[in-house]
Every structure is written in structure tokens, then in C-alpha cells.
Amino acid sequence: MTYASDPILGAMGGAARGMEAQSTRLRLSAENLSNADTPGYRRKLTTFRVGDEGVSTGRISLDRTPGKTLYDPAHPMADASGLVTLSNVDMMVELADAREAGRSYEANLQVFSQARRLYDGLLSILKR
Amino acid sequence: MSVSMVGAMSAYAKLDSMPAAEAAPSPMTKTAGQFAAIFDNADSAVAGFASGAVGAQSVVEALASAEMALQTAVTVRDRVVGAYQELLRMPL
Numbered sequence: 001m002t003y004a005s006d007p008i009l010g011a012m013g014g015a016a017r018g019m020e021a022q023s024t025r026l027r028l029s030a031e032n033l034s035n036a037d038t039p040g041y042r043r044k045l046t047t048f049r050v051g052d053e054g055v056s057t058g059r060i061s062l063d064r065t066p067g068k069t070l071y072d073p074a075h076p077m078a079d080a081s082g083l084v085t086l087s088n089v090d091m092m093v094e095l096a097d098a099r100e101a102g103r104s105y106e107a108n109l110q111v112f113s114q115a116r117r118l119y120d121g122l123l124s125i126l127k128r
Numbered sequence: 129m130s131v132s133m134v135g136a137m138s139a140y141a142k143l144d145s146m147p148a149a150e151a152a153p154s155p156m157t158k159t160a161g162q163f164a165a166i167f168d169n170a171d172s173a174v175a176g177f178a179s180g181a182v183g184a185q186s187v188v189e190a191l192a193s194a195e196m197a198l199q200t201a202v203t204v205r206d207r208v209v210g211a212y213q214e215l216l217r218m219p220l
Contacts, residue, residue, distance in 0.1 A: 009193055009196075012189055012192060012193065013189060016185045016186060016188070016189035017185075019185040020183050020185045020186070023183070023185070112188075112189075112192075116192060116196070119196050120196075120199075123199055123200060123203050126203045126204070126206075126207055127203055127206070
């Protein structure tokens, strides 16, 4: 739904797409954090691309960095040499990602409400 | 802007697509069609959100643009009616 004719509606549309993308990013951070202790888990990544109105998220891919290995022959998921591969989730990185996603979301929200305020101010010229 | 008001507005906007208007296309009917499309969009966004298909941001954006379109239409109508009333008040 592109309202490219009116710039203020276009600004609101771009801000809404930005909020959608940042909330997707936040969801992936939450999923990664909740699976931080799952052995063999690969953290999910997504890329942002330029969409037809604002931003759009690309395909969700997996981070291929190998996770830390732990020597534990008694673990049910241990391989032949007794090593268990843990997840490659780093809590600091995920928390920083989540915080960044929140800041970007708030910035887009500011743009959205400012566009509405500008439009209301414009209409108030006509209202007596 | 509540959900029931959005339904009422889209039903009202559908009145613009009357057969008589389609017979004689003019800039006014084109504007009325675009106006109705904004409320149809808001309607479908609310329905999509209820079924979980559409995210919350799209619903808020659709409702906000519908509210802005309604306010614009009301304000313009008020000005047009006010100008007409001023004309009527002119002494003969």
C-alpha cells in the first residue's frame, strides 16, 4: 500500500515499514537469546534491504560461526570424540542487538507521530 | 478511531461508487474512488490483524491514514458549506 502521492503519508508508510523491520530484528534476538544454551543451535540473522516504501527484511539465514565445543562424553549429543557443540549465541551481542533494535524502533515511532502532528497542524489552518 | 467507526466509514464511502457516477467519469469521481480505497484498506488491515495475517504496525498506519483522510474531508466540507452560507447571506 504505497501512498507515494502525499509525502506525509509516504513518511508514515516508511516509518511503519521501519518499525516492522525492527520488530522482526527484535524477535530474532529474543529467539536467539532463549536458545543460548541449546546445543547445536545456530543464531538467526536477517538482512535489511531497500523495499518499495522504506525498508524490508530479507531471508532469515543462520550464522555459520562454529559454536564452542565442550568435552563431555556423558552428554547424549556428544560425538565420537566426546565433544558437544554448544550454540554460537553470545549474550552480549544479542542484548546489544536487541537494544539497537529498540532504539531504531523508537526513532521510527517518533517520525510516525511527527508526520501525524505536521498533518494535523496543516489541517488546523483550515479549521477556524 | 474505533473498529466500528472504520466499518461505518467504509460503508459510507461505498456510497460514492454509485452507477450514476461511473457513467460520467470526472475528477470528482476519481477522488471519491481513491477516498473509498483508503477506508477499504483500513477495513482489510483490521480484519487481517484479527486473523493474525498482518502486523500491528500496518494496522496503525492504515487507521491513522484513514483518520487523516476523514479529517481532511470533514474540514474541506466545512469550508465549502461555510462559503456557501456566506454567499446566501449576501443582500440582494
